[in-house]
Amino acid sequence: MIRVEKVSFAYNADSDSPVQALREVDLEIERGQFVVIVGHNGSGKSTLAKHFNALLIPTEGNVFVENMNTRDEKHIWDIRQKVGMVFQNPDNQLVATVVEDDIAFGPENVGVPPEEIQRRVDEAMRIMGISHVRDKAPHMLSGGQKQRVAIAGILAMQSNYIIMDEPTSLLDPVGREEVMESIRKLRREGISVILITHFMHEAIEADMVVVMDEGRIVMKGTPREVFGRAEEIRALSLDVPLVTQMAMRLNDMGVDIPRNVLSVEELIEHLC
Amino acid sequence: MLIKVRGLEHSYMEGTPFENQVLYGVDLDIEEGEMVGLIGPTQSGKSTLIQYLNGLFIPKIGEVVVDGIDVREQRSRLRKLRQKVGLVFQYPEHQLFEETVGKDVAFGPKNLGLPEDEVRRRVDSALEAVGLDPEVFRDRYIFALSGGQKRRVAIAGVLALNPRVMIFDDPTAGLDPRGREEILATIKKLHSEQDLTVIFVSNSLEDIARLVDRLIVLAQGKVIMSGTPREVFSQVKKMREIGMGILQTVDVMSRLRDRGWDVATTALTVEEACDEILACFRKKASGEGRE
Amino acid sequence: MELSKDITLGQYVPRDSVIHRLDPRTKIVLWMVLITVLFFIHTYTGYLVFALFILWVTHLAEIPVLYALRGLKPAIPFIIVLFIIQLLFSGSLFADSPNVVFQWGFVRITTDAIRTYSLIMIRVVLLFLSVTILTLATSLVGLTDGMENLLSIGRRIGIPANELAMVMVIALRFVPTLVDELEKIMKAQMARGALIDEGNFIQRTKQKIPILIPLLMSTFRRAEDLIVAMEARCYRGGKGRTKRRQLRLTALDYRAIGITAGFLVFLMAFIRLVPPPW
Numbered sequence: 142m143i144r145v146e147k148v149s150f151a152y153n154a155d156s157d158s159p160v161q162a163l164r165e166v167d168l169e170i171e172r173g174q175f176v177v178i179v180g181h182n183g184s185g186k187s188t189l190a191k192h193f194n195a196l197l198i199p200t201e202g203n204v205f206v207e208n209m210n211t212r213d214e215k216h217i218w219d220i221r222q223k224v225g226m227v228f229q230n231p232d233n234q235l236v237a238t239v240v241e242d243d244i245a246f247g248p249e250n251v252g253v254p255p256e257e258i259q260r261r262v263d264e265a266m267r268i269m270g271i272s273h274v275r276d277k278a279p280h281m282l283s284g285g286q287k288q289r290v291a292i293a294g295i296l297a298m299q300s301n302y303i304i305m306d307e308p309t310s311l312l313d314p315v316g317r318e319e320v321m322e323s324i325r326k327l328r329r330e331g332i333s334v335i336l337i338t339h340f341m342h343e344a345i346e347a348d349m350v351v352v353m354d355e356g357r358i359v360m361k362g363t364p365r366e367v368f369g370r371a372e373e374i375r376a377l378s379l380d381v382p383l384v385t386q387m388a389m390r391l392n393d394m395g396v397d398i399p400r401n402v403l404s405v406e407e408l409i410e411h412l413c
Numbered sequence: 414m415l416i417k418v419r420g421l422e423h424s425y426m427e428g429t430p431f432e433n434q435v436l437y438g439v440d441l442d443i444e445e446g447e448m449v450g451l452i453g454p455t456q457s458g459k460s461t462l463i464q465y466l467n468g469l470f471i472p473k474i475g476e477v478v479v480d481g482i483d484v485r486e487q488r489s490r491l492r493k494l495r496q497k498v499g500l501v502f503q504y505p506e507h508q509l510f511e512e513t514v515g516k517d518v519a520f521g522p523k524n525l526g527l528p529e530d531e532v533r534r535r536v537d538s539a540l541e542a543v544g545l546d547p548e549v550f551r552d553r554y555i556f557a558l559s560g561g562q563k564r565r566v567a568i569a570g571v572l573a574l575n576p577r578v579m580i581f582d583d584p585t586a587g588l589d590p591r592g593r594e595e596i597l598a599t600i601k602k603l604h605s606e607q608d609l610t611v612i613f614v615s616n617s618l619e620d621i622a623r624l625v626d627r628l629i630v631l632a633q634g635k636v637i638m639s640g641t642p643r644e645v646f647s648q649v650k651k652m653r654e655i656g657m658g659i660l661q662t663v664d665v666m667s668r669l670r671d672r673g674w675d676v677a678t679t680a681l682t683v684e685e686a687c688d689e690i691l692a693c694f695r696k697k698a699s700g701e702g703r704e
Numbered sequence: 705m706e707l708s709k710d711i712t713l714g715q716y717v718p719r720d721s722v723i724h725r726l727d728p729r730t731k732i733v734l735w736m737v738l739i740t741v742l743f744f745i746h747t748y749t750g751y752l753v754f755a756l757f758i759l760w761v762t763h764l765a766e767i768p769v770l771y772a773l774r775g776l777k778p779a780i781p782f783i784i785v786l787f788i789i790q791l792l793f794s795g796s797l798f799a800d801s802p803n804v805v806f807q808w809g810f811v812r813i814t815t816d817a818i819r820t821y822s823l824i825m826i827r828v829v830l831l832f833l834s835v836t837i838l839t840l841a842t843s844l845v846g847l848t849d850g851m852e853n854l855l856s857i858g859r860r861i862g863i864p865a866n867e868l869a870m871v872m873v874i875a876l877r878f879v880p881t882l883v884d885e886l887e888k889i890m891k892a893q894m895a896r897g898a899l900i901d902e903g904n905f906i907q908r909t910k911q912k913i914p915i916l917i918p919l920l921m922s923t924f925r926r927a928e929d930l931i932v933a934m935e936a937r938c939y940r941g942g943k944g945r946t947k948r949r950q951l952r953l954t955a956l957d958y959r960a961i962g963i964t965a966g967f968l969v970f971l972m973a974f975i976r977l978v979p980p981p982w
Binding site: 194196218221222225226228230232233234236237238239241242245246247248249250251252253254255258259262276278280294295298 | 716877929934
């Protein structure tokens with residue numbers, strides 16, 4: 142479990158003009174959960190995510206990863222091994238010049254024996270469906286493939302949690318779907334995914350949606366609960382998923398349909 | 414005809430072991446005043462194609478004529494072409510280099526060798542066109558702007574050349590919903606108020622559906638479809654095949670149709686889709702009433 | 705405009721040639737020996753033999769010679785200017801030389817000077833070609849693994865082998881990315897009417913600013929991203945690090961070492977046969 146307790150964080154905390162990015166955030170993420178964090182740029186969602194793997198240490202409050210406090214220097218590498226991270230721009234996170242080597246980078250860093258690394262790399266590539274590009278250079282791959290390589294690199298580290306910071310925002314529709322499919326696979330492997338995104342429809346399969354604004358968590362709950370409160374979401378100039386918008390509009394027009402429908406399939410079932 | 418492209422081909426890294434052809438005979442026509450969307454999966458050749466339209470590439474195979482200028486025959490008019498066709502690259506804010514907003518926007522007009530007062534006039538009107546008050550923003554430091562504002566400054570920098578055509582390469586990439594709305598509204602305004610011909614390259618089908626009159630679909634280096642968004646988006650099978658996916662509203666409508674509903678499948682917006690569904694409900698209800 | 709076409713350094717041409725299959729350590733060591741020898745050659749014949757050897761290696765590596773040489777293209781004007789400057793201003797160095805070809809004021813060009821500087825230029829070209837072949841025929845991974853492995857001999861005396869290798873990997877990994885970036889920035893500014901490489905020296909220098917500033921910013925941005933990504937993936941220097949790839953010398957490597965040694969003996973014979981020019 143990842144436990145965030147009353148965490149506040151300011152950039153340049155020691156200077157004259159600190160920038161308050163998080164204010165008293167509380168959050169618990171269970172093993173295996175799929176959590177989506179939404180909010181505007183500057184709402185603090187990326188800052189919060191960087192606390193999960195000790196890239197940032199709270200100014201106040203504590204973050205525990207499987208009972209290890211991120212403040213504790215001696216746990217830092219164990220924490221980062223348990224909590225992997227995929228970034229927005231795939232070009233800036235792939236370190237090696239060949240796919241297979243990039244996937245091996247994490248396990249090499251934590252000192253896994255060579256034969257074991259190869260076994261893990263093979264397994265990670267198999268799960269992510271990228272075995273056929275194992276000896277390609279990362280810059281020859283499509284955006285979706287690059288992100289799958291990045292995810293495989295974390296799988297090979299045998300992390301229990303994967304944070305993804307807007308992994309789809311630079312991809313085309315196919316690439317986005319590849320990433321979403323990867324998330325489903327990770328869940329099947331029992332790995333928690335914490336997804337930060339601007340695309341609301343990516344949140345509909347989540348166990349929990351967290352809405353952030355000005356450094357605070359302003360809403361938290363299942364997608365159905367959160368997107369059912371469309372007025373509050375719109376007040377933050379965010380959107381609810383398109384299908385939910387349709388259901389709400391139809392409901393307003395007098396059609397007998399719940400207001401918190403999430404998926405296309407569900408919408409069709411309700412209509413037919 | 415404002416822009417005419419015929420049989421255009423392009424290879425990268427020509428004559429090296431990495432040679433890679435990306436355009437295989439593109440034909441394209443764009444009329445004055447159109448708002449055209451250009452879509453296609455990554456590596457379909459979109460970015461390459463738009464670079465031909467303002468002379469950053471010069472055709473080796475095929476022909477590109479923009480407002481009567483064919484750069485193969487008139488190399489000297491290359492600069493004229495670049496001024497006529499403004500190209501806003503992906504993440505244009507990464508190309509800002511001056512300290513202040515005003516100075517950066519002035520870069521283009523100064524390169525054209527315009528007199529001081531004309532440069533100033535152009536800077537002001539370009540800033541205004543992208544919704545930034547020149548009085549407020551002219552002397553602002555660029556690093557103090559938000560992401561969305563920087564992007565609009567970059568767009569103003571191209572507008573200040575007074576182009577007739579503006580090409581936007583994925584202008585909403587990486588922005589949050591608010592920034593996205595701002596940019597889309599700006600582009601819409603430019604098209605309607607400044608009489609600009611706009612070519613809009615995007616990965617977001619939703620954005621495109623709302624904005625453009627005509628859609629051109631590029632796949633594997635060729636134009637494979639062209640038509641109104643309604644015509645193009647109704648080609649559900651083809652769009653899925655090339656890996657572009659389809660609009661969610663279209664998805665809903667075509668599934669209803671599969672279930673025997675008598676609905677048009679080409680709804681582009683939520684409003685349209687809902688009206689269509691409601692109409693169908695009413696039809697059903699009155700049908701049942703009669704029985 | 706396509707910049708990346710002329711950048712051969714940091715590229716890798718994947719082939720399954722004998723050169724590609726050699727252990728990277730073998731390639732690095734032999735390459736270092738060869739370029740050291742290059743500095744001891746002072747005759748046209750010596751260079752010719754050396755050039756033939758390099759061309760043979762290029763051929764074995766299945767790399768088109770023209771492609772390997774392409775990277776020189778941007779440097780040609782520089783090399784020529786350097787050559788001329790040296791010729792013009794080195795008269796005093798060859799004050800004793802009687803074979804004057806041309807004299808005007810302090811400018812005194814002798815056949816010895818021409819010979820010396822021609823040889824230097826040839827050396828530069830051959831040096832460049834050798835480096836290019838090494839990088840074109842060795843994957844970056846191989847290159848850095850090899851370097852790291854070789855350097856680790858010096859770890860006892862405090863050489864941070866792993867860190868040095870990492871610096872090299874990243875530098876090389878980002879060459880193509882930054883070239884693409886540079887091209888994009890140049891194009892963006894050209895689209896705003898910027899004149900690239902027109903006008904006098906001061907104007908040209910000024911024109912570089914709109915390109916250099918965004919390039920620097922983007923390099924920093926990438927570097928920052930990369931550092932965070934590496935830290936997030938538990939990178940903490942060479943301590944406790946393992947390697948997936950294990951290097952092993954094969955019969956092929958011993959053959960290559962043998963052939964190169966033979967070539968060197970042959971070359972040294974040449975050098976002894978032909979006396980040095982000065």
